[in-house]
Amino acid sequence: MRQKGFLNKIKNIGPGTIVAAAIVGPGTITTASQTGAEFGFTLIWALVFSLVATMFLQEMSTRLGVVSRMDLGTAFRRQFDNPMLRTITIVLVISAIAIGNAAYEAGNITGGAIGLATITDIPVNIWGILVGGIAGLFLWFGNYKTIEKAFVVLILMMSLSFFLTALVIRPNISDILSGFVPTIPDGTALLVVSLIGTTIVPYTLFLQSSTVQERWKDKSGLQESRFDIIFSLIIVMVISISVIVSAAVAFPLGTGISDPTEMAVQLEPLLGSWAKYIFSIGIFAAGITSAMTAPLAAAYATTGVLGWKRDLKSTRFRIIWVTILAIGIFFSAIGYSPIELIVFSQYANGLILPVIVLLLMIVMNNKRLLGENTNPLVINIVGWTIFAITLLLSLNSFGIL
Numbered sequence: 001m002r003q004k005g006f007l008n009k010i011k012n013i014g015p016g017t018i019v020a021a022a023i024v025g026p027g028t029i030t031t032a033s034q035t036g037a038e039f040g041f042t043l044i045w046a047l048v049f050s051l052v053a054t055m056f057l058q059e060m061s062t063r064l065g066v067v068s069r070m071d072l073g074t075a076f077r078r079q080f081d082n083p084m085l086r087t088i089t090i091v092l093v094i095s096a097i098a099i100g101n102a103a104y105e106a107g108n109i110t111g112g113a114i115g116l117a118t119i120t121d122i123p124v125n126i127w128g129i130l131v132g133g134i135a136g137l138f139l140w141f142g143n144y145k146t147i148e149k150a151f152v153v154l155i156l157m158m159s160l161s162f163f164l165t166a167l168v169i170r171p172n173i174s175d176i177l178s179g180f181v182p183t184i185p186d187g188t189a190l191l192v193v194s195l196i197g198t199t200i201v202p203y204t205l206f207l208q209s210s211t212v213q214e215r216w217k218d219k220s221g222l223q224e225s226r227f228d229i230i231f232s233l234i235i236v237m238v239i240s241i242s243v244i245v246s247a248a249v250a251f252p253l254g255t256g257i258s259d260p261t262e263m264a265v266q267l268e269p270l271l272g273s274w275a276k277y278i279f280s281i282g283i284f285a286a287g288i289t290s291a292m293t294a295p296l297a298a299a300y301a302t303t304g305v306l307g308w309k310r311d312l313k314s315t316r317f318r319i320i321w322v323t324i325l326a327i328g329i330f331f332s333a334i335g336y337s338p339i340e341l342i343v344f345s346q347y348a349n350g351l352i353l354p355v356i357v358l359l360l361m362i363v364m365n366n367k368r369l370l371g372e373n374t375n376p377l378v379i380n381i382v383g384w385t386i387f388a389i390t391l392l393l394s395l396n397s398f399g400i401l
Contacts, residue, residue: 009224009227009228009231010231012224012228013152013227013228013231013232014148014152014211014215014228015148015208015211015212015214015215015225015228015229016208016228016229016230016231016232016233017148017151017152017155017232017235018147018148018151018207018208018211018293018296019058019204019207019208019211019229019232019233019293020151020155020232020233020235020236021151021154021155021158021286021289021290021292021293022201022203022204022207022289022290022293022294022297023054023198023199023201023204023233023236024155024158024236024239024240024286024289024290025104025107025108025111025198025286025287025289025290026107026108026110026111026112026114026283026286026287026290027104027107027111027198028198028199028240028243028286029111029243029282029283029286030111031191031194031195031198032047032195032240032243032244032247033243033244033246033247033262034191034194034247035047035191035194035195035244035247036243036244036245036246036247036248036251037247037248037250037251037253038187038191038253039185039187039188039191039253040175040179040248040253041175041176041178041179041244041245041248042178042179042183042185042188043179043188043191043192043195043244044176044179044180044241044244045179045180045181045182045183046182046191046192046195046196047195047199047237047240047241047244048180048237048241049182049196050195050196050199050200051199051233051236051237051240053196053200053382053386053389054199054200054204054233055229055230055233056379056382056383056386057200057205057357057360057383057386058204058205058208058229058233059226059229059230059379060360060364060375060379060383061205061206061208061209061360062208062209062212062222062225062226062228062229063222063226063364063370063373064209064363064364064369064370065208065209065210065211065212065213065225066212066213066216066218066219066221066222066225067219067222067370067371067373068369068370068373069213070209070304070369071206071209071210071213071300071301071304071310072205072206072209072210072301072304072360072363073093073206073300073301073302073303073304073305073306074304074305074307075209075304075363075369076089076090076093076304076305076359076363077089077090077304077305077306077307078369079359079362079363079366079369089305089359090305090306092355093301093302093305093356093359094301094302094305094306096202096352096355096356097202097203097206097297097298097301097302097352098298098302098324099352100202100203100352101203101294101295101297101298101324102324102327102328104201104203104290104294105291105294105295105324105325105327105328106327106328106330106331106332108287108290108291108294108328109128109131109132109135109287109291109328109329109332110124110128110287110331110332111283111286111287111290112127112128112131112283112284112285112286112287112288112290112291113125113126113127113128113130113131113287113332114127114283114287115280115281115282115283115284115285115286115287116131116280116284118276118280118283119276119277119280119281124332124335125332125333125334125335128329128332128333129329129332129333131284131287131288131291131332132291132325132328132329132332133329134288135288135291135292135295135325136322136325138150138292139292139295139296139312139321139325140318142312143312144211144214144312147292147296148211148214148215150292151289151292154285154288154289155232155235155285155289157281157282157285158239158282158285158286158289159235159238159239161278161279161281161282161285162239162242162243162246162279162282163238163239163242164278165242165246165275165278165279165282166241166242166243166245166246167242169245169246169249169250170249171245171248171249175248176241176245179244193393196389196393197353197393199236199240200353200386200390202352202353202356202357203293203294203297203298203301203352204293204297205356205360206297206300206301206304207293207296207297207300208229210300210304210310212225212228215228219373246279291325291328294324294328295320295321295322295324295325295328296321298320298321298324299317299318299320299321299324302320303316303317303320353390353393353394354387354390354391354393354394357383357386357387357390358387360383361375361380361383361384361387364379364383365380
């Protein structure tokens, strides 16, 4: 019975896969590839740490959506009775999510495009327009269930692409296990920051609190929704570790990677010509899924914080995500450097993340909004610790520390 129940839960996963797809974008693939190529398995622990931290934050967002029937943007708006504080919060959220997601979107579209360009003769900027167009069609014509199913398929595609590559390459298991021991060798500090910064993505908190309401209609779905997000983030962990492992085996230690498709080419001598295609398809899947989630999250966050109707088909909702998508397509089409876009999005993330985590912690301790479902002591300790770490990361990103 327990096994059957577990299998049924896996079959019913949904909103968590959308968050997973948002996290595993070109930025994550690039950073994980660079980490494995330069330092081998040494920094696997940083990736695991960041994903565990993400699980705690996403659980809070899940609980908020399922129990209170509010998305994070709405909760932020209702948190403050003072008109000035409320206005400041609204401006901060809209500015942060709009700027951050526009930066992410350009990198997402370009990242998906370079995956396809690696296995074709078509230039990246042309593929970028097509990738953006496909994402737009899904968001415009699809309902929530259709979009959710698309993400389940694409996450499965990514999982198989990257995990099979890591499996066939036959890494040394004991070497992999040694990477779970926390160490920060000389020269790895910035990569630790990058690994954490590309995993704890602030806009996914808005995405999760909104999409869980589409799937679960009342508090009875809380346990199932928690399983959904935790299981999906475990998949993210498998994918990301697989990329680090593949890069660690494929490249001599100390190799610098500026583009994740370099690893697709490097794997050919080890695994044959099929490796380039499998890995490039995985990169494309990472790009196209993230290209859909960034505009979607921006629309959910903005409509929630402004008190507008949260509806995929509403004019206001569509105007927001179309704007974010159009910015991404534009920068991709003009041939802007994908690495510069990814780096810029990480800096934007450094600015946004501590603000969002702070507001999330305030909301999750508001009994007026959540009643008995506010954060217990243990979750608060973990949450405030994550806030402190994200604040330090933000200061580090801007050279203050």
